[in-house]
Amino acid sequence: MSDFAEYESNSPSLTVEQALANLQQKDDSGLRYYAAWWLGRFRVKEPEAITMLIDALGDQTDRTPDGGYPLRRNAATALGKLESIAAVPALIDCLACEDYYVRESAAFALEMIGDEQCIPALINLLDGGVEAAVQVDGKPHLRQPYEAILEALGTLGARNAILMIEPFLAHSTEKVQYAAARALYQLTGENRYGDRLIQALDGKDLQLRRSALMDLGAIGYLNAADPIYNTLAENSLKLIALKGLLENHLKQQSDALSDQSKHVMELMDGLL
Amino acid sequence: MENHVTELIQAVEKADTSEGLLDAVKALCAIRHQAAISTLIDVLKYNNPGAAVAAVDGLIEMGDIAVSPILEQVDGYNYGARAWATRALAGIGDPRALELLLDAALNDFSLSVRRSAAKGLGGIRWEKMPLKDATRAKQEVLAALLKVSQDPEWVVRYAAIVGLENFAISTDGTFQLEEIFTRFQEMRESENEPVICARIQLAESVLDKYR
Numbered sequence: 001m002s003d004f005a006e007y008e009s010n011s012p013s014l015t016v017e018q019a020l021a022n023l024q025q026k027d028d029s030g031l032r033y034y035a036a037w038w039l040g041r042f043r044v045k046e047p048e049a050i051t052m053l054i055d056a057l058g059d060q061t062d063r064t065p066d067g068g069y070p071l072r073r074n075a076a077t078a079l080g081k082l083e084s085i086a087a088v089p090a091l092i093d094c095l096a097c098e099d100y101y102v103r104e105s106a107a108f109a110l111e112m113i114g115d116e117q118c119i120p121a122l123i124n125l126l127d128g129g130v131e132a133a134v135q136v137d138g139k140p141h142l143r144q145p146y147e148a149i150l151e152a153l154g155t156l157g158a159r160n161a162i163l164m165i166e167p168f169l170a171h172s173t174e175k176v177q178y179a180a181a182r183a184l185y186q187l188t189g190e191n192r193y194g195d196r197l198i199q200a201l202d203g204k205d206l207q208l209r210r211s212a213l214m215d216l217g218a219i220g221y222l223n224a225a226d227p228i229y230n231t232l233a234e235n236s237l238k239l240i241a242l243k244g245l246l247e248n249h250l251k252q253q254s255d256a257l258s259d260q261s262k263h264v265m266e267l268m269d270g271l272l
Numbered sequence: 273m274e275n276h277v278t279e280l281i282q283a284v285e286k287a288d289t290s291e292g293l294l295d296a297v298k299a300l301c302a303i304r305h306q307a308a309i310s311t312l313i314d315v316l317k318y319n320n321p322g323a324a325v326a327a328v329d330g331l332i333e334m335g336d337i338a339v340s341p342i343l344e345q346v347d348g349y350n351y352g353a354r355a356w357a358t359r360a361l362a363g364i365g366d367p368r369a370l371e372l373l374l375d376a377a378l379n380d381f382s383l384s385v386r387r388s389a390a391k392g393l394g395g396i397r398w399e400k401m402p403l404k405d406a407t408r409a410k411q412e413v414l415a416a417l418l419k420v421s422q423d424p425e426w427v428v429r430y431a432a433i434v435g436l437e438n439f440a441i442s443t444d445g446t447f448q449l450e451e452i453f454t455r456f457q458e459m460r461e462s463e464n465e466p467v468i469c470a471r472i473q474l475a476e477s478v479l480d481k482y483r
Contacts, residue, residue, distance in 0.1 A: 236383075
């Protein structure tokens with residue numbers, strides 16, 4: 001059983017001033033890396049923090065042996081959590097970074113910020129379509145962070161990307177298929193895409209079931225309530241997914257509780 | 273019969289796939305034999321959510337006879353197992369688990385333990401407690417639930433509402449019902465999770481009949 005939030009309770013506590021000072025110094029890259037994460041985790045939306053984090057997106061000093069940019073990755077993630085519109089142009093630049101994980105963090109961050117001006121840059125990364133979406137030799141990842149890109153396009157309402165996204169339903173990697181189904185559901189509202197994710201809850205691999213749970217929660221697909229309750233996974237994740245369904249449903253309701261709302265809550269009660 | 277139980281226990285211990293384990297746990301639960309309890313508690317430590325759900329269900333079905341073994345075997349260092357054991361105790365509702373549930377709801381660092389304990393506090397079967405102890409215990413449970421309703425984690429606050437609703441039902445609305453309604457009102461005013469406001473609304477509509 002895993003409650004991801006619980007891993008964070010052991011992390012050292014900082015003050016905003018310390019975090020900013022740690023991010024600014026150049027001697028200890030570990031401290032900078034942690035400070036960037038911390039500012040995002042604790043939603044420090046002060047202008048100074050945002051300026052420093054945007055600055056860190058261009059960092060040249062913190063490098064992994066194979067050329068990655070750890071600080072840039074954390075800075076991008078943090079800016080997403082801070083929902084910083086000011087960071088959008090710099091994050092769009094990060095989509096061209098040679099480090100795959102920077103591109104991935106930037107795509108997730110742009111999704112969270114929700115500004116549509118990044119849509120063309122995201123669509124560019126789908127160039128070559130599903131044929132080009134293959135694994136990079138010697139690396140544990142595909143050519144582009146397709147999951148993050150597809151999810152962002154869905155959340156950002158990029159309806160002009162529907163035809164580009166559709167072929168990814170047949171990608172060889174399940175998680176990419178789910179990301180495509182998730183985006184297509186958000187962009188079209190068609191049940192067949194939500195149902196594809198429900199099917200995934202029956203899969204054999206726990207990681208994939210978890211992934212489908214998170215996707216269903218994110219899109220708030222109400223038909224998934226009972227399949228979510230019944231899938232074999234941690235209650236914590238099922239509760240988060242059902243919360244997503246209920247939130248989405250409540251938005252469309254008047255003040256009185258619908259029978260569906262009551263049913264979702266009954267399922268949630270059963271998972272506590 | 274004894275041989276059969278032994279075989280089923282061995283099947284659980286030897287299972288080498290997730291599905292195999294789940295099937296073996298379900299088969300062991302189905303015979304509802306006291307000798308299975310200790311094995312079912314062990315299953316809670318396997319980090320296999322499907323099997324753990326089945327084992328918890330089995331332990332709850334077993335009822336009161338499972339309470340002492342669970343209390344003795346709760347693994348303090350494995351929060352996954354602790355959460356599942358708390359769920360089992362919460363589902364059984366035996367007052368012997370009350371101290372553990374109070375402590376878990378208020379003090380456990382794991383939110384999954386706090387949330388199952390909060391729900392369990394609402395499910396104590398008061399008729400199993402001597403009358404002379406019950407009033408004080410009810411006061412403690414109510415105070416704990418009101419405290420837990422301020423937890424920083426949404427899911428724990430959600431569980432506290434479920435706990436408060438069930439607590440009011442288990443006491444037929446005769447124990448400080450107005451205090452519960454007042455707390456619901458307060459929560460609604462400060463809460464920014466729509467899901468929690470909806471759960472409060474549901475609890476209020478259920479409890480209205482006692483007013």
